[in-house]
Amino acid sequence: TLAAYGQSKLANILHAGELARRFKEEGVNITANSLHPGSILTNLLRNRGIIYAIERTLGKLLLKNIQQGAATQCYVALHPGAKGVSGKYWSDSNLYEPSAKAKDAELGKKLWDYTLDLVAA
Template sequence: MDGKVCLITGATGGIGQETAKALARLGATLVLSGRDAARTAATIAAVREAAPQARVESLLADLSSLASVRALAQAFRERHQRLDILVNNAGLIIDRREVTVDGYEATFATNHLSHFLLTHLLRDLLVASGPARIINVSSFGHAFANTDFLDDPQTANQPYRPLRVYGNAKLSNILFTKGLAKRLAGTQVTANALHPGAVRTGFGHNSQGIFRHLVKLGAPFMISSEKGARTSVYLAASPEVAGVSGEYFIKCRKAKPSSAARDEALAERLWQVSEELTGVKA
């Protein structure tokens, strides 16, 4: 990975931080995106402790805001003329409906729309830097999605069910990957999605009530963040997946996602909805 420039979102904890550590050990130049300045600084220190020679820097961004995503892309461009690896890792699950500054449901906006827009804004850099790779961190939770979720992507006209809303967003990650791979055909850029496993992190701890307790009860049965990062690192660095695109991986192996995640018509509809909501023609 020496000479490769990698941008990782949601890098201030959990599998994002462990992905950063592993890629730093492999010699990559890292740009870590985080929302909180103190946590981001602590992550930089942790990466440098794990890899003393690490070339690592940070950019602050709130991925629930499309304006902040645009600022992140612009700030990255001002510092770097190439992008070899984009890891769309940031994620959110909450047990109550929240609306972003743009007026969008927060889980869908943070997990999907932010990465759709960021990838679009940096796509030309990825193509110019090819061979390059895009890694979208999804989840087995995509199996809980509503297949008709695009009729109401903001969950404005139905009861808010956290796992279902999260599943919709994670299904969007895989459908986005499929649509992206299709549009990148003929370039030297690949796009793949993954399920990291049931990982023991702070994920979900910003929720309240019974959902927060369920997360804590399940923690002893979950894998470590380091193990959870392995598939992300594999897709970012392994020569075995050079040229592989549009696939879904579990434990560093190709896997078969839900039937909805393989629906090309649904992938195209999501792409159109995402263009409308982000205001871009991707």
């Protein structure tokens, strides 16, 4: 569902923020960021019949192609303008301000700790 998708994206942003904080605290010279690649025309819906046909038709007009969808990841990984930037959220190769909940450091720490408990179980 759309709600689960939104929660997964929130978790990605929170996790990257907490990871960046931990790297900085430990003096590790690694960056951690999150990003939104945009809506991309892929074959994920290939088994959905008419929905896939509609996506293929309208998607060519409304969605990014795979190369366009990869642009922000490549920018954050390789562009000198992103060097040293950590704990941020990117969209369309630009810094983007996420929701207040996504910037909640305490929530990020709680998610981190909860995840550790799940993995240890």
